[in-house]
Amino acid sequence: MTDIAVENLQITFPLYHGNARSLRKSLSKTLGRTLNTRFMHDNRDRVVVQALKGVSFTLQPGDRLGLVGGNGAGKTTLLRALAGIYEPVGGSVTVRGSIGTLLDPALGMNMDLTGRENIRLRGMFSGLSTEQTAQVEADVESFASLGAFMDLPVNTYSSGMMVRLSFGLATAIMPDVLLMDEWFMAGDASFRNRARARLENLVSRADILVLSSHMADVMADWCNRLIWLDQGQVRMDGPTEQVLEAYLGRPLERKADEEKPEDAPPAP
Numbered sequence: 281m282t283d284i285a286v287e288n289l290q291i292t293f294p295l296y297h298g299n300a301r302s303l304r305k306s307l308s309k310t311l312g313r314t315l316n317t318r319f320m321h322d323n324r325d326r327v328v329v330q331a332l333k334g335v336s337f338t339l340q341p342g343d344r345l346g347l348v349g350g351n352g353a354g355k356t357t358l359l360r361a362l363a364g365i366y367e368p369v370g371g372s373v374t375v376r377g378s379i380g381t382l383l384d385p386a387l388g389m390n391m392d393l394t395g396r397e398n399i400r401l402r403g404m405f406s407g408l409s410t411e412q413t414a415q416v417e418a419d420v421e422s423f424a425s426l427g428a429f430m431d432l433p434v435n436t437y438s439s440g441m442m443v444r445l446s447f448g449l450a451t452a453i454m455p456d457v458l459l460m461d462e463w464f465m466a467g468d469a470s471f472r473n474r475a476r477a478r479l480e481n482l483v484s485r486a487d488i489l490v491l492s493s494h495m496a497d498v499m500a501d502w503c504n505r506l507i508w509l510d511q512g513q514v515r516m517d518g519p520t521e522q523v524l525e526a527y528l529g530r531p532l533e534r535k536a537d538e539e540k541p542e543d544a545p546p547a548p
C-alpha cells in the first residue's frame with residue numbers, strides 16, 4: 281500500500297548570520313509586514329525563516345501532484361521533507377512505500393567512490409539481488425555513457441556527468457513514490473531527449489508522483505493535481521488546469537491552438 285499524509289507541516293530554518301536582535305531589526309526595516317509572516321523567533325530566541333507553515337494534504341495511488349509557486353515559496357523544502365531529508369518542526373509527514381528521488385544529483389552519492397561502486401551500493405540499499413543489481417549496473421552504464429569515468433571516483437566528474445549518472449541510477453530502480461525537482465531538465469538537448477523517454481516510463485509506473493517545476497507545460501502534461509505554495513503556505517489545491525490558470529492569471533493555451541496549419545497564410 282502506498283500513500284502520503286502531510287498534516288499541519290511546519291519547517292523553519294535558523295538564520296545564523298550576525299546577532300539575532302540586530303538581524304531582526306534590519307529585517308523588520310527592509311521587509312516590514314512580511315517579517316510577521318515569514319520570519320520569527322524560535323524558542324531559543326534565534327531568528328528563523330518559516331519555509332513551510334500549516335501545510336496539509338494526502339495522496340493516494342494515481343495522484344500526480346505538481347507544486348507551483350514563486351521563488352522561495354517552499355516547493356523544494358516540501359519535496360525534501362517528503363524525502364525525509366528535513367525533519368518537521370511541527371506537524372507530521374508520513375510516507376508509505378519506497379521513495380525514489382530526483383532532487384539533487386549528489387543526493388545519496390558517495391563522492392569518494394566510483395560510479396560503478398555507487399550503483400552497487402544503491403542496489404544493496406534498495407534490497408536488490410546480485411542479479412538485479414548487475415542489471416541496473418548494465419542499464420545505467422549504457423544510459424550514462426561515462427566510458428572510463430565509470431571506474432573513477434565521482435568527485436572527478438563534471439556536473440553534466442554527475443547528472444547523467446544520478447539520473448540514470450534514479451530511473452533504473454522503480455519506486456512507489458517518485459519525488460522530482462526540475463533539475464532533471466538540465467543537460468544538453470540530446471541528454472534531455474533520452475532522459476524524457478526514460479522519465480515518462482518511470483512517471484507512468486510509480487504509484488504517486490510529486491513534481492516541482494516552473495514549466496507550465498510539464499505540469500499540464502504530467503500532473504492531475506496542483507498545490508500552489510505562497511510564502512510557505514498552501515494558497516490553492518485542486519485540479520491542474522484550475523490551479524494553473526489561477527497561478528498564471530490567464531487561461532491555459534491549448535496545444536491545438538498553438539499549432540498552425542502548415543498551409544496557413546502568413547500573418548499580416
Ligand SMILES: Nc1ncnc2c1ncn2[C@@H]1O[C@H](COP(=O)(O)OP(=O)(O)OP(=O)(O)O)[C@@H](O)[C@H]1O
Binds near residue numbers: 293329330350356357
Ligand atoms: N537551508 C536553508 N537555510 C535557510 N533558509 C532556507 C534553506 N532552504 C530554504 N530556505 C528558505 O526557505 C524558503 C523556501 O525555500 P525553497 O527552496 O523551499 O523555495 P522554492 O519554492 O523551492 O524556491 P525556488 O523556486 O526559488 O527554488 C525560502 O525563504 C528560503 O530562503
